[in-house]
Amino acid sequence: MLRLTKVNKYYQVGTHSLHVLRDVDFEVADGEFVAIMGASGSGKSTLLNILGILDDYDSGEYRLGDTVIKNLSESKGAAYRNKFIGFVFQSFNLLPFKTALENVALPLYYQGVTRRKRNQIAGQYLERVGLRDWADHTPSEMSGGQKQRVAIARALIGKPRLILADEPTGALDSETSKQIMDLLSEINRSGITVLVVTHDPEVAARTQRTIRLRDGKVVGAHEASASNPGMAAAT
């Protein structure tokens, strides 16, 4: 599915060059459910940027499917994002002035799908996350869990091969978190690769495998989450 080979990323801070990612090297197979863990400052968000084609890297290689993602133009990057990747965010990031249906349909707008068609498809995806009846409600009328479901439906509508979830349960209570993780698992079972960035061991435990980042480096073996839950490997 995706493969990072010795990816390095530097940030220029004044005259200093900050080495944010150091020879990051890992692979995610098709249909895997993987957690990326790490404390803040470990390079998690940078890695997420790169995986989501929102940022470029300095050396190494990032391969998404058969494509090497390197030095893409902004519009090409946007096209790949639109086609391959679905994003799920901690704070949902639904557009407040649009209804649930319109929010879900938005990626199709950028694919140039006609209004009638995309609203119809968006309805199906809302159905899939169990929110058909909420189609005409705006985000402000919904609970956190519902909003995240809408966001997941929106991430799915472009038929991505990869879902990048950035702290998807960060703003939710534990019961709702569980439901959202159930939904992500279900999506994963349908064949879509899911990558969750989190610092919550319980979330990581629900995935098949955890990649740990520390000071920009991948640390430890790519241990199976179930046999090694919690933060033990971080030390």
Add this chain to the structure above:
Amino acid sequence: MLVALVKLLALGLGLSIVGVVLWLVFALLRIVWVSAIQWRDLFSIDRWTEVLVTIGRSKLRTALTMISVSWGIFVLVALLGLGNGLDNGMKKNFARDATNGVWISANKTSQAYGGYDVGRKLMFENADYERARKVDGIEYIAGQHFIRGQRWGSSLVTKRGAKANSFSLDAVHPEAIRLQSHSIAAGRFITTGDIQQTRKAAVIGQTVSHFLFEGANPIGEWIEIGSVPFQVVGVFSDPGGAEEERRIYIPISTAQLAFNGGEKVGMLQFTVGDASPEETERIIEQVKGQLADRYNFDPNDRQAVRVQNNIEQFERFRKLFWMISAFIVVIGLGTLAAGVVGVSNIMMIAVKERTKEIGVRKALGATPNSIIFMIIQEAVFLTGVAGLFGLAAGVACTELIGYLELTDFIHNPAIDIKVGIGATLFLVVAGALAGYFPARAAAKVNPIHALRDQ
């Protein structure tokens, strides 16, 4: 040293202006390019709904911005209209007489010359008219005889039956009509034949005709001017109105003969075609020179003959009005520019506020061009709607001024459709430019930073 400094400053200023212009041109090209890619968004219901919703989300801010743009375009249009009105007013005022006319009339000397004392009264003769005719550059020329020495109007009573009144009486050569904006409503004007045969022919203005004939056809009828019978051969009208039509023209030769005028000519009047003010000056000097030779006065004596020159006056007025108009346009454009910069500012703030939303859009696959076009679309919509309000208000204002006819100086101040279309286009371009810079800022939004930002 100082000169070098000034030169350096001028160079710097020039370069920075060129820089700004190039920058704007570049921005415009980019906008055109983005529009060529994103034109579909113009026909997207969703996009327009979004634009309306976004603009509607901060009503007060939107209203304030729109007022500033409206005000700018209003001031521009109203001032342009006023400028137009001044221009038309001037043209109308000058339309009463030929704009290229020159009047030279005999007066009193103010300088002793050639053995003659100061204060000598001068009078021209028919021979002077014949001589002046031959001057190069003169297009049409006529002499005028002042009946019984009365320069302005005449105390001669014009009578027809029981009706009698005093009208202005001009005894002239045929080409005198070329210096007026009269048009012949019936019959003809004075002809060379009239002059040669000293016919008792009269051409009367419409006011005169109405007074004496009360609607009946005056052509061929006889009237009495100073108890001399004249036959009406023509009626004229004038755009200057009734006051200009209170006149009677008779052949100069007839007047000289009938009213004991000898060979006297009180004034020479001529047009100079499309001669420049300088050429006109030369022609006037030549005619004056002939007269100075003949009557022994100092050619530099400014009192001996009076010269009234429409061209100089017209040019002076035109320059003045041109400067007023230019000034007006600069002020209007300045006001408008302030409004447009206001739009740019507001959009900048809006973009800052919407960083998150833009981040979401980018993460969902919006291209930078689509983001840029979205912001530009909003800006153009905002300026466009506000501008059209201002345009309508401005046009209404000029129409009102035109309708009220406040002063003679302003006539028909309406701006023409080309200016309206131009202003609208200008608004669209200005709106696009106003939106471009915030849009570029929006396109640079890093989605992850925007989305992490709580």
